[in-house]
Amino acid sequence: MSSRRQFLRVAAAGAGAMLVAPRIAFARVVTERRFVFIIQRGAADGLNIVVPYAEPAYATLRGALAIDPASAHRLDGSFALHPALTQMAAMYANREALFVHAVASPYRDRSHFDGQNVLETGGASPYQVKDGWLNRLAGLLPAARETAIAFAPTVPMALRGAAAVASYAPSGLPQPPDDLLMRVSQLYDDDAQLRPLWESAMTARGLASNAGARQDPASVGKLAAGFLARDDGPRIAMIETGGWDTHSAQNARLANQLKALDTLLAALRDGMGAAWSNTTVLVATEFGRTAAANGTEGTDHGTASVAMVLGGAVAGGRLVADWPGLASRDLYEGRDLKPTASLDALIAGAAGEALGLDPQRTARVLFGRTGGVKPLTGIVRS
Numbered sequence: 001m002s003s004r005r006q007f008l009r010v011a012a013a014g015a016g017a018m019l020v021a022p023r024i025a026f027a028r029v030v031t032e033r034r035f036v037f038i039i040q041r042g043a044a045d046g047l048n049i050v051v052p053y054a055e056p057a058y059a060t061l062r063g064a065l066a067i068d069p070a071s072a073h074r075l076d077g078s079f080a081l082h083p084a085l086t087q088m089a090a091m092y093a094n095r096e097a098l099f100v101h102a103v104a105s106p107y108r109d110r111s112h113f114d115g116q117n118v119l120e121t122g123g124a125s126p127y128q129v130k131d132g133w134l135n136r137l138a139g140l141l142p143a144a145r146e147t148a149i150a151f152a153p154t155v156p157m158a159l160r161g162a163a164a165v166a167s168y169a170p171s172g173l174p175q176p177p178d179d180l181l182m183r184v185s186q187l188y189d190d191d192a193q194l195r196p197l198w199e200s201a202m203t204a205r206g207l208a209s210n211a212g213a214r215q216d217p218a219s220v221g222k223l224a225a226g227f228l229a230r231d232d233g234p235r236i237a238m239i240e241t242g243g244w245d246t247h248s249a250q251n252a253r254l255a256n257q258l259k260a261l262d263t264l265l266a267a268l269r270d271g272m273g274a275a276w277s278n279t280t281v282l283v284a285t286e287f288g289r290t291a292a293a294n295g296t297e298g299t300d301h302g303t304a305s306v307a308m309v310l311g312g313a314v315a316g317g318r319l320v321a322d323w324p325g326l327a328s329r330d331l332y333e334g335r336d337l338k339p340t341a342s343l344d345a346l347i348a349g350a351a352g353e354a355l356g357l358d359p360q361r362t363a364r365v366l367f368g369r370t371g372g373v374k375p376l377t378g379i380v381r382s
Helices: 004-011 056-065 086-093 112-121 133-139 178-188 194-207 217-228 250-278 343-354 359-370
Strands: 034-040 097-104 148-151 165-167 236-241 279-285 305-310 318-320
Touching: 034 112, 034 217, 034 250, 034 343, 056 250, 086 097, 086 250, 086 305, 097 343, 112 133, 133 148, 133 236, 133 359, 148 217, 217 236, 217 250, 236 250, 250 279, 279 343, 305 343, 343 359
Parallel strands: 034 236, 034 279, 097 318, 148 165, 148 236
Antiparallel strands: 097 305, 279 305
8 A cells, every 4th residue: 555655745746637547657668759749720821830921922912911021030031930939930040940831731622620630640531540640650669658648638539549648638626635635545555447547647647747727838838848858758749739720810810829839839848858859849730721811811721831840859940842832823723822742741751750760661650541651851860
């Protein structure tokens, strides 16, 4: 039986959720590398995130939505980063960030649910594949424990599958008294099935440290870093962000979204400490938005967007783009940024290199059902 002192050492760490019991077993993983996938649900507008300010048609198509390059963070002579992304600009300057523009999954329609399913499963069409590519990635790691975690109330599609994963989300309920937790612990001491689950929940509660129940971006980044930075923590994580569907009042809404993402990434970087040098973060969305503004100061569902790869392990300080142009003849179906880069190829290359796996094998396991995917390599420092 565990002693009261041993139990309270964990419980006193404070924050977390007694009612959220992620299945996390703590043992050393056979890699020091970390890979984090951040999904932007709602179709993020890549043209106003990484701005093609030198493109002649950009200002004409966007009108009042066009980002003023004088206020943006210039990446080179053609592209600039949205003004809200100050920390990301610093990572770029420090060669810890790169951007892949005009990128898309194989999906070519404009349904959020279908597009997110294709992005998360790695299929060629919606609901073709029943498990997630991030789960298949976890299955490639030589570990006899849960190596992946989702910072969400439920496990997202990308992490569902045969490999054991965990999910964690702090609760907004009042914190239970330590005496109550101690008594529940004693009840489970002789239960072979419930005791390991309870111990995992209490360990996760302690790992959450003082992040509390707040869901602000800084707290989420700090929470994720608290798990990932540990020697016995998970090595794959997924963080969900929403609110990227900007049909109206886009400028203010997108600025707020990007500021939140920037804050989350900075908190993750700062919280990782020395482990940041072994970390790769991929940020991607299900599809982009129209090249032209609509009549409600926003943009509608499009096709290609921009993906971001950040981290201390990233060979950054560059932008990767086979730029298709924004002239009418260059647009996909006459309305969208045309895809010239494969998001599947980027995922396979970034994830494989991030975790020290063979990118070709990673591509076959993650996207083998969709035909030949040639991974985009050189993303992570060797």
